Amino acid sequence: MAETLSQTALTLRDIAREAGVSLATVDRVLHNRPGVRPDTVLRVKAAIERNSFQPHVAAAELARGRARRFAFVMPSGSNPFMQQIEAYLGEMSAWLSARRLSVEMVTTDVFDPSVLAGTLEALSGDCDGVAVVALDHPSVRAAINDLVDAGTKVVTLVSDVPSARRHHYVGIDNIAAGRTAGALVGRLVGQKSGKVAIVAGSQGLRDHAERIFGFNQVMASEFPGLSVLPVLEGRDEDERSEQVLARLLGRHADIVGLYNVGAGTPGVANALSDAGRDKQVVFVGHDITVLTRRLLLQGVMDAAISQNPGHEARAAVRVLLALARGEPILREQEKIRIDIVMRDNLP
């Protein structure tokens, strides 16, 4: 009926006594400092293991006594998703300062590899951790690796650089996100057959490319009645997205589904409603913003795939902190889910 999980009142002193060594030796083992014979190391580790000893984080943090500095490298410009991440970091300020953490926002042109790499290099040394919305490019990869080699903890945010030795990726599986979008469009269209349009920022962006890939996978295998039109590129800009989509809508009267892969949602929505087809076309897009929220409520958008920006911001900070402290990461907690948002479960 009652079962207790995890209690510890042991201190380093207890471990030292149990292992038959001094406090100093336990400290050396605990921090991988040199000067301890291998078998002594084992004895100490065994004692730690046996008692499932965990250093008291509060005491450790206090003793270490260092304020930690993290930097968030984010795209300049007015991407609402990124602005939300910034906003959530702002909301954490009390939490942060109570832990003597400081977070610096650095905006830069993340689409220019050399600029981004330069920004990253400049951070080396004065930061304990960096979260970066990264472009996957050799020079960026090199810059990340340099940071890691300098002892800085690096987390990629939203968009990954799997080939770099970053410590962690905080973001969603974009192929799965695309698959989810595909399944939604297909199922919400229902029995009808017809054409499906895709508007993306650019197929050169890793996350967009992955989403399109997943989307096409599902369409091809599960919805043979729907044919996918060639991808339109709107560069995440409103006007351009509107233009290209308007042209496509004019040419195809039998479009029943639309997947907007990136930003540029205002343009996409305009094109749809100007053509008077906003209620007939199943429209699935990404991210919850003021606009997409309204479109969902109006019934123009049918579903949005979302990665909770607040969760993403907090997870990045927590992961950086855990990495800096040498604590384990709660993988399940830091995993970013693919949220399907419809009108009735708007957060």
Next chain:
Amino acid sequence: MAETLSQTALTLRDIAREAGVSLATVDRVLHNRPGVRPDTVLRVKAAIERNSFQPHVAAAELARGRARRFAFVMPSGSNPFMQQIEAYLGEMSAWLSARRLSVEMVTTDVFDPSVLAGTLEALSGDCDGVAVVALDHPSVRAAINDLVDAGTKVVTLVSDVPSARRHHYVGIDNIAAGRTAGALVGRLVGQKSGKVAIVAGSQGLRDHAERIFGFNQVMASEFPGLSVLPVLEGRDEDERSEQVLARLLGRHADIVGLYNVGAGTPGVANALSDAGRDKQVVFVGHDITVLTRRLLLQGVMDAAISQNPGHEARAAVRVLLALARGEPILREQEKIRIDIVMRDNLP
């Protein structure tokens, strides 16, 4: 280009100097201890405010030096959702013990008000915080209020008791969850018209009743082509759910949608497949378990509404900890989202 959020290096000493008082007085103000003249209080608070001083949580925790005990009061029996919460708490054990927290699992018959109330009363005194899956009943409400009055922090989990003075509710908005289920069933059924069945544990359970309410709302207002059959009660048991649903399926050949409000999913799925109608009926249920995961992959279930049990467990612990420490709660972080899970975004 670079903007820094929140940095503090001030200590109590600095505040004392700034306010022209001693450390002891600042301490008295900070902890609402008596013996300080009102104008002195104001002077100290002003200094704290001016410097946006935050006590160092690590130092505070260390100085306080108390291990905290929390209790989770959960339903006995084999509810997989509750088992998952337990499992996630287990995974946190390192995190917990590093903070000198202990979590005790107490299982009890949460469906019997007096038994539940008795269990809660018994906890009074030896716990700093209690998370409880609560039934909404006067005696339970009284027990919760007693706990609160005794200084114990109380959080309701999954199922709320809004009339009690609990400090926080960790769980989803069940009406919205029901609405979401309704929207999914309606939209996934498509153009067809027909009947929709509902299987619930009991309409006496607050969360089930709320879900059904939300479901019916959406059905009535948005899907006039679908008629909802009277609610079946399966008491969250597999066999009973199977029996009542099998009987219903036998009587109605034109059932196109099914909403399973609570547990008992194995029985529901059996009834569907035994009738050979598992692929024709749109089936929406709750929670991700080994079984629902399989049903989703097989295409028997079309969508599951889920409240991330891991998040729920962690949020409950974090909220209790913040309450015990007197820290503010990050409401956005602790809010539990209604997740729509389909085959392609299975976590």
Next chain:
DNA sequence: CTCAAAATGAGTTGCGTACCTCAAAACACC
């Protein structure tokens, strides 16, 4: 067996707060 190198013990200091005591000062009241 010798001697240097390696391993270990013993100890100190400081991190920022909580919580406590005791004395001194300020104040109110008659």
Next chain:
DNA sequence: GGTGTTTTGAGGTACGCAACTCATTTTGAG
């Protein structure tokens, strides 16, 4: 002006660990 009460100052101790020094012991190589 004396009394009693309230407010304040000064100081200490403890919390558990990190990080360091320095003396001492053990070890292994020659």
